[in-house]
Amino acid sequence: MTMTAPEPPKPESTTWEVIPLGHGAWRISDGSRKQTDPGRLVAYVDRNDTGTLEVLWLRSPCPTRSRYRDIDDLLADLDAAVAMGATPARSTRPNEIPHFPPV
Template sequence: MSIVAPTDPPSPATPAWEIVPLGHTGWRICDATRGHTDPSRMVAYAEKSEIGAIEVLWLRSPCPNRSRYRDLDELLADLDAAVAAAEVDRSTRPFEIPHFPPEK
């Protein structure tokens, strides 16, 4: 059994997150808009700890800065925000790296 977070309709620009249960306390999070043979389909592994927090191992970028969440809804909202922020950042010019002559 897997759960797919709803989108209208899924496209590469708006990922649909597929949550696949792994036992009683673990989940695999996949990008449902990518093919089953695409290695970038795997987004993260999540597992509920003994204290009830969800610990996340991110497998690809863009990903949120956090790795601990209260519930799956909070995790998916943070993942959506990270993907949206990455799309905005791609359109901006990168920072200039200052170049200095070698020291003598």
């Protein structure tokens, strides 16, 4: 008799919606969020004259790059950034600097 362990549950993956806005422009939305959620909008993508995709990121976590060769690289980078975890909000204070009393 052989027994196999059950598969571990897979983390919920985010479904990215790539919506064309015109010739060479797209909007990327998070399909796992409600239509009324403002955090649903992730980025705007525009193809420039050289064929490179330029991205305007609108949400954290997001990749550090803003230029890509194709949409597949962009989505792979976005998946990796989300998998790494949330970055602190921009409104949080930076690392504290220790202050010492005058000598």
